[in-house]
Amino acid sequence: MAMPMSRKLVIGVCSLIFIIICELYALSLHFETRAKVFRAHFVVLVQVFLYLVSKFLWKNLSDFQPATICSSASTANSSAREGDRRETPTRHWTAWKSVLLCYFGLCHCSYLTNLFLMGKDPHWFAMLTYCALGCYLQLATALVILMMLNFGMCCITWRSGGGFSRTIFSKRSSAVLAILYAVCAAFYGLTSAAQLPKVKNVSIPVKDLSNKWYGTHIVQISDIHLGPTVGYSKLSAIVDVINELNPDLVVITGDLVDGSVKTLSDAAAPLSRIKSAYGNFFVTGNHEYYTGDVDNWFVRLKELGFTSLHNSNVKLTPSGGATNDIICLAGTDDIDANKMAYTGHGFDADRTLETCDPRKPVILLAHQPRAAKAALDSSYRVDLVLSGHTHGGQFFPMIIGAYFINPFFAGLYSYGDHSHVYVSQGTQYWGIPMRLGSTMEITDITLHTAPS
Template sequence: MLTFMILAHLSYVTNIWFMDTHPHVFPLLCYVCLAALLHVTFGLLGINILARTGCLFTKLRKHNRVILAFLYAVAVTTVGFYNASLPPTVKHVNVPIRNLPHSMENMHIVQISDIHLGPTIGYHRLQGIVDIVNGLKPDIIVLTGDLVDGSANALKYAAMPLKQLKAKHSKYFVTGNHEYYTGDVDNWLKYLSELGFVLLHNQHAAVYSREKPDDFIYIAGTDDIMADKIGYDGHGMRLAEAVQDCSDGHPVILLAHQPKAAKTALDSPLSTNIELVLSGHTHGGQMFPFHLAVYFLNPFYRGLYVYKGKHVYVNEGTQFWGFPVRLGTTMEITDIALTMSNAKK
C-alpha cells in the first residue's frame, strides 16, 4: 500500500523527469496508480453515501466497504486502461455550411486534438494516429491544440511523425492551454512550421476550390484563452486579428481550442461569417468523476452543437492526458464533411 501511494503521488513529477521520444514504464505505472487511487476514493465516497441514505450497503461493515471500493477501483481502472490502449475511433460528421461554394461541397476536414505527447504518450502512438488520418485522404487537416506537455527540445523526435501528415490542401495548427503550460510555445510553433503546418496564430488562410479557383472558404485560428489568463507575451485570443479582412459571403471555419473560446467567438459581433468552430480540450471528461466537472464547466461538452444558427464541434481528444485511462469517453479522430445549407443569413 505504501508503494502504491508513493507511485500515485509521484505521477506529476514524471512530467519533469520523463519527457522522451518513447514513454517509460515508470510514469505509466505512476499514472495508473493515481487513477486507481481516485477511483478508490470516489468509490468509497459513493458507497458510504448510499449506505448512509439507506439505499445500499447498509449492512456492510466499514472494512468491507473499503474492500468493495478497492475491487471497484481495480475493475474500472483495468477497463479504462484497456480502452486507452485502443487506437482512436474515426467519427464521421456532416456539417451544413451557409454560403459554401457548390464546388467545395463534401470537402473533408479531419480534426485531431489533445494528443498530449509527454510522459505517457510518445512516437509510436502518434505514428498510429498519422497512419489513420492519411488513410482518410483528407482535404484539410486541423490540429486544435494540446499537442504536447513538454518542451520542444525534449519531445521534438516524438512529434516527428506529424511531418508525414498529408492533406490535399494544407494542415493547420492552433495552440491549446498545455502549449502555454510548457513555457516553450514559440519554439513549438517554429518546429511545427518546419513539420509543414500552417500556424494560425490569430490569423486566417484562404482555401481555394480546385475546380473553380474563384471559390474559397477561410480557415481561421486563435491562440488559446490560457495565454490571456497567464499573460503570455505576444499571445492571446485575438478574434479581430484572426478574421480581419475575411470577405463577406465566404464562410469561416474557426479553430479555437477551448469550448469557452468557441462561445466567446460566436457571441461576438465579429462572428458574422463564422459558420463552424472546431474545439477540443474537454476529453469528454476522460474518466469518472471528471465527466461531471467538465460537463458543467464548459458551454459545449462533446460532439456537434448548433448555437445561434452556427455549428460547434468539440472533439473528445485523440489521446488522453496523463492517466492512460478512458471511461465513458472516446478517443477520436473526426472526419467532418462540409455540406451546403439551404438556410439563409
C-alpha cells in the first residue's frame, strides 16, 4: 500500500530537522571528532544517493520487457497491462538479476574502502569497487539521457496530435544502449586515468616582475588524492616527471590526501625526492580537513621538504637579485575549514596577505576558485592565484555541475586590470579512477613581465 503524501512530507521534514540538529551538535565537538562525524555523515549521504541510483537502475535493467517510458495508446490498455503485471506470479531470480545485485553491492562498498582499505598503494578490492562505481554512474547517466529523448519525442507527438504514443527507444533497447555506452565510456575513462598526467605549459604575465624572475618555472600539482585508488607508485611517477622539468618552484595546491598521516605516510614518501631551486610549498584543500589530521600533515610535509603556507607568506629573492626583486608567495587555508569550524584554521586573506609589499608581485596559492575570487576582490594586491579543486569536472556529467558552481572552472583567466587565475584540472582524480572529458595535468607555469 502506497504511503500517503502527507505522511511522506512529515517524514521528510522530520528527517531534515534531525540532520540539522546533528550538524549543529557536530560543530560543538572537538575538531578531530567533528571531522569523524562529518565523514560518517558523508558515508550515510553517499549510501542514500547510491540506493536511489540502484533503485532507478534496477527498475530499468532487472528485466527487458519491451515497454516504453511513456504511457502509450490508451488508459484502457495501460490498465490492462497493470492488471496483467499484478496477476503474473513472482518470477524466479535469474542469473542476470544476481549479477546486477552483486554489481550494485560492489558499488555500495566503494566509499567504505576509504575507511578500511587505504595504505601505501591501493588495495585491489578498493580499485575494483571504484572502477565498478565509475561504470555504474555512466550507466545511470545514459539511461537518464535516453529517457529524456523519449520524453522529448512524446511531447513532439502530443503537440502534433498523435498523443503520447511514440517513443524513440523501447525499455529493452534503452537498457542495451545504456550498457554499451557505459562499458565503452568506462573503458575509455579508466584507460585515460591510468596514464601519466600530461605536462601542460602555461605562460603568465605578472605586473612589475623583476627581470631576475623572467622565465621562472613554477610547477603546480594539485588534487592528487592519495587514498583508496592513488598511492606511492603513481606519486613516484609524478615526482619523476616534475624533476625532469627542472623547476624553480614546486607548489601543491591542496587535496594531496584523503586519509591520516598514520594511514598514508608511506604513500606520500616520494615527495621527498622533489628538487627545485627556490623550494617546495603546500596549501590545504578541503579534503585535508576532512581527514581531521591537518596539523600532523604539516609536520609530515616538513619532513618531506615542503613548507606549508598556513595563512602565511614567504618573500622570495631571485638568485643574484637584490631585496627589491622579491616576490611574495602566499598561501591560504581552504575555505571549508571555516565551514567545519576547524580550530586554528580557515580562509584568512588579512593574515595571509597583509605583510606582502603592495609594490611587489604577489602570487597566492588557494585551493578553491571561490577562495581565489574572494582574495582577488579583497583590498590586497594579488597578481596571480593558483587553484585546483574542480578537477575540470573529472568526468561527464559531473563536468556540468563543476562548471556552474565555480567562479573559475579550468585553465587561465584574466581578472581585473592585471590579475590572473590559473585553475588546474588536477594531477590525479578523486576516488573513481576515471577521466572523461577532462585531463590530468602537471602544470609548468612560466612567468614573464606584463606589458606596461
